Amino acid sequence: MxxxxxxxxxxxxxxxxxxxxxxxxxxxxxxxxxxxxxxxxxxxxxxxxxxxxxxxxxxxxxxxxxxxxxxxxxxxxxxxxxxxxxxxxxxxxxxxxxxxxxxxxxxxxxxxxxxxxxxxxxxxxxxxxxxxxxxxxxxxxxxxxxxxxxWMLTLGRKTASEKVASFLLLIATHADPELETDCSDFDLPMSRGDIGDFLGLTIETVSRQMTKLRKEGIIIIDHNRHVVVPDLSRLADRAAI
Amino acid sequence: MxxxxxxxxxxxxxxxxxxxxxxxxxxxxxxxxxxxxxxxxxxxxxxxxxxxxxxxxxxxxxxxxxxxxxxxxxxxxxxxxxxxxxxxxxxxxxxxxxxxxxxxxxxxxxxxxxxxxxxxxxxxxxxxxxxxxxxxxxxxxxxxxxxxxxWMLTLGRKTASEKVASFLLLIATHADPELETDCSDFDLPMSRGDIGDFLGLTIETVSRQMTKLRKEGIIIIDHNRHVVVPDLSRLADRAAI
DNA sequence: CGTCGCATTGAAGGTTGTCAATGAGAGTGG
DNA sequence: CCACTCTCATTGACAACCTTCAATGCGACG
Incomplete structure (x- = not known):
């Protein structure tokens, strides 16, 4: 090489x-x-x-x-x-x-x-x-x-729902660093277990919060790993930024 | 000056x-x-x-x-x-x-x-x-x-009891940096509210965990702020270090 | 002695964790 | 091609932990 x-x-x-x-x-x-x-x-x-x-x-x-x-x-x-x-x-x-x-x-x-x-x-x-x-x-x-x-603020003071939204927002901004549009679309770089370990939550709680966000139309999930965010500002609201 | x-x-x-x-x-x-x-x-x-x-x-x-x-x-x-x-x-x-x-x-x-x-x-x-x-x-x-x-590990993965013990241990080690003995004795540099803000807990939970540690004989509290730790290793066990 | 700020304690409720079952998708081998 | 398995994710029921709300205690200060 x-x-x-x-x-x-x-x-x-x-x-x-x-x-x-x-x-x-x-x-x-x-x-x-x-x-x-x-x-x-x-x-x-x-x-x-x-x-x-x-x-x-x-x-x-x-x-x-x-x-x-x-x-x-x-x-x-x-x-x-x-x-x-x-x-x-x-x-x-x-x-x-x-x-x-x-x-x-x-x-x-x-x-x-x-x-x-x-x-x-x-x-x-x-x-x-x-x-x-x-x-x-x-x-x-x-x-x-x-x-x-x-992240200490996220770990110490945010709810499970806000934590998951914060994580998705973090990945979205890193996927398209110079993003101008208000929608985003990316693959999650890790499993639910890893996300839990990042957020100080269990797998089950991560999963539940993801489905909650999905049912509210804030995100769309494909094949577990691929996420579409139609409106980043709505996601940011959920992240309590 | x-x-x-x-x-x-x-x-x-x-x-x-x-x-x-x-x-x-x-x-x-x-x-x-x-x-x-x-x-x-x-x-x-x-x-x-x-x-x-x-x-x-x-x-x-x-x-x-x-x-x-x-x-x-x-x-x-x-x-x-x-x-x-x-x-x-x-x-x-x-x-x-x-x-x-x-x-x-x-x-x-x-x-x-x-x-x-x-x-x-x-x-x-x-x-x-x-x-x-x-x-x-x-x-x-x-x-x-x-x-x-x-501290991210503490915030994300420790229980309230472990958090409080970790905090006390942190202050104890900073009070006597070169401590050789296994006991310690110091003033807390902040209120219960601040400790809660550090640990991602409420005032009440901090207070309850402190009294729990006190009743177990792991710490002695004077005038709310002064703490004596007779056996640091017992405190470290509680901090899950 | 009364008030003020801070800490403690209690009771009730909610959020999250635990345990367990089910589902979905990928890869394997018959 | 179709079970079969394996891993990962979802969902549900229940329990535990922590928060919330409220009352009480305690020391300092006027």
Missing amino acids: DFVRKDVHNSELPVLCRSCESRHRGICGVLSPEQLVRLSRHSSRHGAGAGQELSGESLETKSYSNIISGVVKLSKMMADGRQQIVGLQFAPDFLGRPLRQENGVTAEAATDVELCSFPKAAMDRMIREMPELEHKLHEQTLNELDEARD | DFVRKDVHNSELPVLCRSCESRHRGICGVLSPEQLVRLSRHSSRHGAGAGQELSGESLETKSYSNIISGVVKLSKMMADGRQQIVGLQFAPDFLGRPLRQENGVTAEAATDVELCSFPKAAMDRMIREMPELEHKLHEQTLNELDEARD
């Missing part, structure tokens, strides 16, 4: 990077063409199936990744098995944590994902050399913090 | 900084003595009473602060008045958010607090000049993210 042109001119981008979102909105945006070439020499694209664990023993201990496509869920688990999803990451988010070890969080592919991974050591070195890179990581961390705090 | 020796030698620390925790564990730890002197020329110590709002219109728009003593609560509010506390900050945390505007979070003094404030502009300039400063801020942001995610 290490498909980078070897004869690339310094001022040219590696082929893989040209159409990559991370180059625009992600971490790689702060790298110069030469740096990109240098990093891409060690980087490799690869996929991971839904459900596959991305941190822990397997991947992340030795490498970091950009998410090229798909959704990654970050979760925490209690000793007795209770679980809470504490974050969702979408392309072009950076996966992994330089400078600091993970705090009991497990990363798992929620959908099939495509990753672009680089060895930990090379990345760590670049971060130490380039303050802009740390700045970019800091920005992502601030985003994650804002999202976590928004 | 601007009590800094004017004739200070470059290699000496400003008097105010000498005994300040921020110099050791906080933001100021990455500053050289000269930089400390430069910053301290514009900084001022001042207090704020419990309940006073620290961001919004008053303070933080024009300045950042280090918390010298006391506890600051960060909260989010919904349109209908429901409220969730999304973070607690203790000395020597940095208050304010360079590089990024706050995301609908209000900072309020939970207890009486003592702050050391600097003008936004001077701080922003130093951050741009000193990557170590941004690194330090990044570290604090990572800490806050870890805390937020820990």
